[in-house]
Amino acid sequence: MAARGAVRAVRRRIAPAAVVSTPARQAIEALGERLKQIRIGAGLTGVGLAELAGWHSSKVSRFEYGRRTPTEDDLRIWCRCCDATDELPDLLAAVQSIETMYVEWRRSLKAGTRKRQRERVAMEAETRHFRMFETFYIPGLFQTPDYAASVMTSVVELHHLPDDVEQGIKARMERRHLLFTRGHRFHAVICEVALTAGVVPATVHVRQLDQLLGDVTLPNVRFGIIPTTATHHSLPLTGFWILDRRVVQIETLAASLALTQSHEITLYERAFDGLAASAVYGKAARDLISDARAGLG
Structure with missing residues (x-):
C-alpha cells in the first residue's frame, strides 16, 4: 500500500510534462522507452x-512517450500482458525514484542549511561504506569548521538563503563524528587541485590541510589523491558519493540528485574504481598534502 501511495503521489506531481525539471523529464522518458x-x-x-489491458490505445503511447506516468496498477497490467512480471520490481523502483532523484536547492534549503545537514546526518549514520569523489574541494566529512563555513556561506549567498551557517556548521561537525565511530569505512578520492583551489581563504586552507594530514591516517579511512599529471582511468567530471550500494548522491549548482537504480549505482561504481586507480595513497598522498601545505605558507 505504501508503494502504491508513493506512485500515486508521483503521478499527481509530475504528470504535466511542461513543469517537470530536466533530469526528472529524462527519467520519465527513459521509463517510457523501457x-x-x-x-x-x-x-x-x-x-x-x-x-x-482494456485501455484506450492512446494510453499506451502516452506512457511510452513520457507524457503520462504509470501507476503501480498500470505497471502490473503492462507486465502481465507482456509476460514480463520479472521486470515489475525495477519498473516500480524507477517510478518511485523519479520523485526523489532531483531536489532543487531553493526548495531543499529554503529553511536554511541546518535542516539539510541534519538530513545527511541521519542518512550517513545508516551507511557502512562511503565512497566519495570530489574535484575542487575537500569532502564534507573531512572539513574543518572554518572550511565548512566558507563553503556554506558561498551557497547561502548564491541562492539568497536564510543565513543559518553557524547552525549548519554544527550539524556538519556531527557528521564528522562518523570518522571516529566503529563500523564505518571511508574511501575518498580527490583531485590534487582540491588541495590548493581558492574556494576558501589561504589561511583557512592551511588549517584544513593540517587536519587532513591526520585524517588520512585513520584506520578506517582510505584517502586517494589524483595527481595533476596522472593518467585518468575515468573522467573526473563532477563529484559524487556512493553510500553502500543504496544511493549515489550528486550535487550540482542547482540541485541534488539521488540515484537509486542498480544499473545507475553500478555505473558510478565503475567510474569510482577508475578514479581510484588514478590516485596515489599512503605516503605519496601525504607528501602531496604536505607540499600543498608548504606552498600556502
Whole structure:
C-alpha cells in the first residue's frame, strides 16, 4: 500500500510534462522507452497491448512517450500482458525514484542549511561504506569548521538563503563524528587541485590541510589523491558519493540528485574504481598534502 501511495503521489506531481525539471523529464522518458522495449519484446503492437489491458490505445503511447506516468496498477497490467512480471520490481523502483532523484536547492534549503545537514546526518549514520569523489574541494566529512563555513556561506549567498551557517556548521561537525565511530569505512578520492583551489581563504586552507594530514591516517579511512599529471582511468567530471550500494548522491549548482537504480549505482561504481586507480595513497598522498601545505605558507 505504501508503494502504491508513493506512485500515486508521483503521478499527481509530475504528470504535466511542461513543469517537470530536466533530469526528472529524462527519467520519465527513459521509463517510457523501457516500457516500449518490453512491449516490442513481447511481440505486441500498441493497439494490441491496449486491447489486452482494456485501455484506450492512446494510453499506451502516452506512457511510452513520457507524457503520462504509470501507476503501480498500470505497471502490473503492462507486465502481465507482456509476460514480463520479472521486470515489475525495477519498473516500480524507477517510478518511485523519479520523485526523489532531483531536489532543487531553493526548495531543499529554503529553511536554511541546518535542516539539510541534519538530513545527511541521519542518512550517513545508516551507511557502512562511503565512497566519495570530489574535484575542487575537500569532502564534507573531512572539513574543518572554518572550511565548512566558507563553503556554506558561498551557497547561502548564491541562492539568497536564510543565513543559518553557524547552525549548519554544527550539524556538519556531527557528521564528522562518523570518522571516529566503529563500523564505518571511508574511501575518498580527490583531485590534487582540491588541495590548493581558492574556494576558501589561504589561511583557512592551511588549517584544513593540517587536519587532513591526520585524517588520512585513520584506520578506517582510505584517502586517494589524483595527481595533476596522472593518467585518468575515468573522467573526473563532477563529484559524487556512493553510500553502500543504496544511493549515489550528486550535487550540482542547482540541485541534488539521488540515484537509486542498480544499473545507475553500478555505473558510478565503475567510474569510482577508475578514479581510484588514478590516485596515489599512503605516503605519496601525504607528501602531496604536505607540499600543498608548504606552498600556502
